[in-house]
Amino acid sequence: MTEVLIAGAGLTGLACAFHLLEMGLTAEKVKLVDARQELGSPNRSSGLLLDTTRCSHLLGCLDGQLQLQDLGDNRSGLRREWLEKSIGIHLTKAGATIDLKRRIDDCESTPKGVRLSINQGKEAIEILGGIGILVDALGSKPRSSGFPGDCNIIRSTAVHAVRSPHLQDVREWLGTLIPSEDEHIDISPIHTSFLRGDGLREEWTREPSPDLLHSNDWTEIMVSRHPPKIDEFSVDVIIQRGTALAEAVLSNPLLSKT
Amino acid sequence: METKGVGVYLEIIPSPHRLMAKRAGHVFKVDADLCFGCGACVALCPPDALDIVEQIAIVDEQTCTHCEHCIPACPVFALSIGLGTND
Numbered sequence: 621m622t623e624v625l626i627a628g629a630g631l632t633g634l635a636c637a638f639h640l641l642e643m644g645l646t647a648e649k650v651k652l653v654d655a656r657q658e659l660g661s662p663n664r665s666s667g668l669l670l671d672t673t674r675c676s677h678l679l680g681c682l683d684g685q686l687q688l689q690d691l692g693d694n695r696s697g698l699r700r701e702w703l704e705k706s707i708g709i710h711l712t713k714a715g716a717t718i719d720l721k722r723r724i725d726d727c728e729s730t731p732k733g734v735r736l737s738i739n740q741g742k743e744a745i746e747i748l749g750g751i752g753i754l755v756d757a758l759g760s761k762p763r764s765s766g767f768p769g770d771c772n773i774i775r776s777t778a779v780h781a782v783r784s785p786h787l788q789d790v791r792e793w794l795g796t797l798i799p800s801e802d803e804h805i806d807i808s809p810i811h812t813s814f815l816r817g818d819g820l821r822e823e824w825t826r827e828p829s830p831d832l833l834h835s836n837d838w839t840e841i842m843v844s845r846h847p848p849k850i851d852e853f854s855v856d857v858i859i860q861r862g863t864a865l866a867e868a869v870l871s872n873p874l875l876s877k878t
Numbered sequence: 879m880e881t882k883g884v885g886v887y888l889e890i891i892p893s894p895h896r897l898m899a900k901r902a903g904h905v906f907k908v909d910a911d912l913c914f915g916c917g918a919c920v921a922l923c924p925p926d927a928l929d930i931v932e933q934i935a936i937v938d939e940q941t942c943t944h945c946e947h948c949i950p951a952c953p954v955f956a957l958s959i960g961l962g963t964n965d
Contacts, residue, residue: 657930658917685953705916705953712914712933720917720930 622651622717622747624869625736626755629654629718630661631700631855632784633757634707635862636869637716638678643870647715653738653745655723660704664844666795666824667700667816667855668807674856682706687817691805697816700855753869756783757862782868784861787847795824795842796832809849824850900944903961906937912956919948919957 624640626633629652637650652659672679672694679686685706689697708718726737736745747754800821806813810826820839825832826848846853869875906927915933927941928948935956949957 656917656921658921660916662918662921702953705918708916709914709954718915718933720915720920 621649622745623649623875624651624753624755625745625747626650626652626757627654627724628652628757629656629659629708629720630757631665631704631707631858632862632865633755634659634704634711635675635678635859636755636757636865637711637862638681638707639863639866640869641711641714641716642677642681643866645870645875647711648717650711651717651719651745652711653719653722653724655721657721659708659718659720660701661844662701663795663797663840663842665700665846665858666812666850666853667698667703667822668812668814668824668850669696669698669856670807670851670854671856672696675859678707678859682710689815689817691803691814695805695807695814697814697822698855699816699818699820702818703855753872753875754781755865755869756781757865758784780872780874782865782872784865789848790845791826791848793824793826793842793844793846794828794832795822795840795844796835796838797822797840797842798835798837799839807850809851812850901959904944904959905939905962906942906944907958907960907962908935908937909956909958910934912954913952914954916953918951918953922947922951 624645626636633652633654637652640650641647669675669688672688679688682703683706686698686703691697712718722738722743724736724738725740728735728737730746732746734747736747737743738745798821799819800815801819802821803815804813805815811824813821813823815821823832851857913934915930915935917930917935919935920928920930924945924947925941925943927938927943928935929938930936944959946959949959
């Protein structure tokens with residue numbers, strides 16, 4: 621029976637679910653849903669860790685496929701997509717459910733609790749009264765229209781919502797992947813370039829130079845919307861955000877501890 | 879003359895089912911013990927032959943062209959094409 625429904629199976633939601641399980645919540649009570657058809661956000665986010673010590677426990681619990689590139693000063697580079705998949709493997713092995721292609725589009729109070737309508741009414745998720753907690757881990761993406769923001773349902777005793785901070789200010793970032801063994805690291809708030817553990821050099825910039833735009837060396841181009849500074853969406857910061865959401869869930873008196 | 883060039887007789891059929899050659903007796907396989915339903919294959923599939931049902935990838939063998947796009951994308955190496963049946 622689902623007690624904690626996490627909306628968004630990106631790194632925030634996955635880190636949130638990971639921490640809930642680490643703190644002893646039964647995996648069967650945790651469900652992640654995502655409107656997209658793949659968990660995580662491949663080639664959409666930087667794989668830079670600005671402080672590995674912030675998430676060393678999580679990294680230590682995953683298998684050895686992460687290929688962390690040590691960048692010095694506790695910084696590391698990895699392929700973020702593999703990190704997200706590795707957390708997904710860890711969660712599903714533990715018994716948590718990750719349901720993809722499910723967009724929450726409506727919710728209503730029922731005598732038993734709350735009923736979430738999924739995919740324009742084709743499916744429904746029931747969260748039973750008194751214990752259901754919705755976690756909004758939707759990051760910089762627009763929230764599902766049916767996610768019960770400030771509606772009456774949250775003020776009732778049936779379900780509580782824990783929301784990630786809404787990112788008001790998001791900018792377009794351009795990312796590139798270049799095969800390179802160059803270990804030089806360059807980090808400024810609006811530009812970063814570093815080597816990942818899989819032997820590719822990842823470069824992110826908010827203001828792409830003509831040289832970069834006309835380079836033929838790329839193996840991949842990534843365009844995405846993120847907060848204005850690179851240190852606001854590095855891997856460790858996002859994991860910390862997920863962990864904070866989990867802590868808010870765990871401190872909710874409605875959550876049954878058994 | 880009608881027999882000039884082989885290309886004259888090649889007919890391009892605008893269907894993904896016809897353009898890709900499937901090898902006889904080969905099927906697309908998902909190792910259900912490895913697959914955890916991350917959806918990486920679903921996102922890549924050109925003819926949309928894959929879906930996730932109860933956290934396992936399933937394939938519509940009629941729609942699948944055996945193009946192998948998805949196989950290197952699988953983080954747990956659960957996908958393959960080989961002799962046999964889907965059962």
